[in-house]
Amino acid sequence: MRAFHNTVLRFAACIAMMLLASFVPAAALAQEKTSALMTPELLEKVRRANNECFACHSEEGVKKPPRADLDITKLRPLAHDPKVFNGSNHGLMECTQCHGQGYTEFPHAADARESISACEECHAAKVLRIEKQLDASVHATRVKDKFTCSTCHDPHVDLIASTLIDPRKIVAQDNQHCLDCHDSELEFAKFAPDDEQTSTKKKRPDIDKIHEWLPNTRVHWQAVRCVECHTPATKTLSHEIVNKEKAERQCLTCHSASSSLTTRLYRHLAKEEQERLGFANSVILASSYVLGATRHPWLDRLIVGAFAAMLLGLLIHGLARIVARIVRRKKNHG
Amino acid sequence: MAEREYLISPWIRIWHWTNAALILVLGTTGISLHFADPNLPFVEFSLAVRVHNIAGVTLAAAYAFFVIANIVTGNWWQFVPKPPGIVPRLVAQARWYAFGIFRGDPHPHSPTKDEHFNVLQALTYWSVMYLLMPLIILSGLIYLYPQFAPDKMFGFDGLLPIAMLHYLSAAAVLLFMLSHIYLGTTGKTVGAMFKMMFTGWHEH
Numbered sequence: 001m002r003a004f005h006n007t008v009l010r011f012a013a014c015i016a017m018m019l020l021a022s023f024v025p026a027a028a029l030a031q032e033k034t035s036a037l038m039t040p041e042l043l044e045k046v047r048r049a050n051n052e053c054f055a056c057h058s059e060e061g062v063k064k065p066p067r068a069d070l071d072i073t074k075l076r077p078l079a080h081d082p083k084v085f086n087g088s089n090h091g092l093m094e095c096t097q098c099h100g101q102g103y104t105e106f107p108h109a110a111d112a113r114e115s116i117s118a119c120e121e122c123h124a125a126k127v128l129r130i131e132k133q134l135d136a137s138v139h140a141t142r143v144k145d146k147f148t149c150s151t152c153h154d155p156h157v158d159l160i161a162s163t164l165i166d167p168r169k170i171v172a173q174d175n176q177h178c179l180d181c182h183d184s185e186l187e188f189a190k191f192a193p194d195d196e197q198t199s200t201k202k203k204r205p206d207i208d209k210i211h212e213w214l215p216n217t218r219v220h221w222q223a224v225r226c227v228e229c230h231t232p233a234t235k236t237l238s239h240e241i242v243n244k245e246k247a248e249r250q251c252l253t254c255h256s257a258s259s260s261l262t263t264r265l266y267r268h269l270a271k272e273e274q275e276r277l278g279f280a281n282s283v284i285l286a287s288s289y290v291l292g293a294t295r296h297p298w299l300d301r302l303i304v305g306a307f308a309a310m311l312l313g314l315l316i317h318g319l320a321r322i323v324a325r326i327v328r329r330k331k332n333h334g
Numbered sequence: 335m336a337e338r339e340y341l342i343s344p345w346i347r348i349w350h351w352t353n354a355a356l357i358l359v360l361g362t363t364g365i366s367l368h369f370a371d372p373n374l375p376f377v378e379f380s381l382a383v384r385v386h387n388i389a390g391v392t393l394a395a396a397y398a399f400f401v402i403a404n405i406v407t408g409n410w411w412q413f414v415p416k417p418p419g420i421v422p423r424l425v426a427q428a429r430w431y432a433f434g435i436f437r438g439d440p441h442p443h444s445p446t447k448d449e450h451f452n453v454l455q456a457l458t459y460w461s462v463m464y465l466l467m468p469l470i471i472l473s474g475l476i477y478l479y480p481q482f483a484p485d486k487m488f489g490f491d492g493l494l495p496i497a498m499l500h501y502l503s504a505a506a507v508l509l510f511m512l513s514h515i516y517l518g519t520t521g522k523t524v525g526a527m528f529k530m531m532f533t534g535w536h537e538h
Contacts, residue, residue, distance in 0.1 A: 016393045215383050218479055251379035252372045288495035292370030292379075300369075310509050314516045324436035 034087070038092055047095050053095045054082050056106070067106070077300075085156050089163075089212040098155065119149045133239035152177040161237075162268045167287045170265065171225050178226045182207050223288045224254070228264050237264075255280070255292035341445055342534040346409065349400050349530060361508050366499060373425045388479060396470045404476070405501060413460040415453045427454040435520060447537050462510050466503055473500035 018062045055066045062076050085091055096104060097208045102112025120127035127149070134140055161170045181187045189202040195202045211217050229248035253260045257280050262270045269283040276282040281293050288294075361388040366376040377385070415424075426442045434442070443452035451459060476482050476496050484492030520525040521527035524535060530536050 125472070212381065214481070215380065215387070251383075252371075253368055255367075255379060256370050256372055258372075281482065285490050286489055286493055289491050289497045291367055291497075294494075303502075305513070306505065306509060310512050313511065318516065318519075322435060328438050 043092065046092060049094045049096065050082070050085075053099075053103070054080070059084060080156050088155075088157055088159050090155055095236075130239045137241040138243050139191075139237065139241060142193050144193055145191050145192075165268055167265050167269070167284075168222070171222060174225045174227060175221060179207070179221075210244075223260070223290075225265060226260075228254075233260065233264070252292070255290060257293065257295065259284070259290065259293035261290065261293065337538060339445075339447065339536050339538065340534055341447060341450060341536045342408075342530065344534065345403055345407075347531060349396060349403070349533060352398075353393070356389050356396065356442060357507065357511060359389045360393065361504070361511070363389070364504055372467075381413070390471075390474045390478065394475060397467055397471055413456050413463070415456045417447070420453055422513050423453045425477070427452050431517075431520070444538065451484050458510070462507070466506055466510070469499060470503040473503065 017325060039289060044181070055061050056070065056075060057078055057080050057083070059079055061080050062072060065072065065075070090098075098117045099112070100111030100115040100117065102115055130149075137147075158173065161174070164170045164173065185204055188203055192202045192204065194200065208217050213218075214220055227237065227241070230241050232240060232242060233244075260282055261284055262273070262281055266283050267282075269286075273281070274282050276285070277296075278298050279285055279294055279296050281290070284290055285294050356410050363377055363382040366382045367386060368377065369376070376382075377478055383508055424444070430439060430442050433439075433443075444451075445451070451495070473496050477500055480493050486492055516529045518531075519525075521530070526537060
């Protein structure tokens, strides 16, 4: 009995592994692309250099500071997680590549903050493209404090969507940037403009209330990004956040066979569309079942066929009854 | 034997027509949602979602009422085919639909107080009410609160099996409904059985 039980379990595990394996290569490949330039020796050097900063700037460092003269209350909010940093876009870089001379010594130089490299120092072309979109965006015209790249992007944490791949993780990361403000009184107030009539700070509209027309609101927050509806559809993700009049409210944009999800959130996976088990938009199915989008064309045809057969059968039966009755009535009269 | 017999109590009739109306609404909105397509607008998507959710929860409530009322009144016994001779009566009923009805043969079964249903009806209704309905209602309720769906299954989202179950059981219910409406016309006259389901009186 036990042997049989084990066999069944092993068989089930085997199938599960096979199914899982079909997802792994994409993520593994992306990892290789960045690490290809990196030799193990070089990586070792980077990690060692960064550990000097992490000696203070981590949970460990806050608990067991390497020096007695540190202001722990100031250090605590500056703790970073080495694991998260190592897995981020900039995880293969040394801290000092962005944090220049002033930070290598402690106490840090008084004006060290000014010398933190701006994004455009290394990403000139990207910044040029993105800044134009940001300038056209609602945040450029209305908010009080200027939006910079790091208002949304944490260079120590973020991982770009094309590397993250898993849509649930992309959604969690990208929505967090927006919700940090739009779901927090404190953060929102820092940027909120003054209300024209009352000349007090504009109150933060409740994010769930604004989107009340969207059923299963919380389910959507976990399955799609704010930017899916709040940016114009372009070849690559646009940074232009449009106002509420221009935001997407057509359900069928996502909930139909020609779902825009495959060209937006799932664009990095869409190349791998294999119509698994015959489903349309089957890349979505690994993380969501989306009403109207992830249907099965053959099953649908089968079911429509069953209804046609049923209707035809009933129609024939009914007609036969009418004919039979006419025949019977003629016979009785004749 | 009486000309007319009072067979169907008010609660059954009220439940039956409530159920029928809800299934029509759920079928219409459900089809519209499943086949959502910008080129064939049927019921507007978000309206369909709202109507479908409300009707679905009402159907679940109506079903709970049906089950409880069946236990309390003992009406559940009607759904159990009674021996002896279940199989021969089943065959006789099927033969009547296939041949006898065209020859004008009399019904093999006449509803009585103790036996509303012929064997075929009892078996079909039992399966629909106690197998299909729980399936469609349960999958529907999970669909309404996807957080209760399994997280992942075989590398697919856990909502997929729930949604499939819901879709297939819905198709089965609607196929049943078509045949049920049609077989409703096979009474003494075309309208006789519909009339009975409104008035409660069966005309012998």
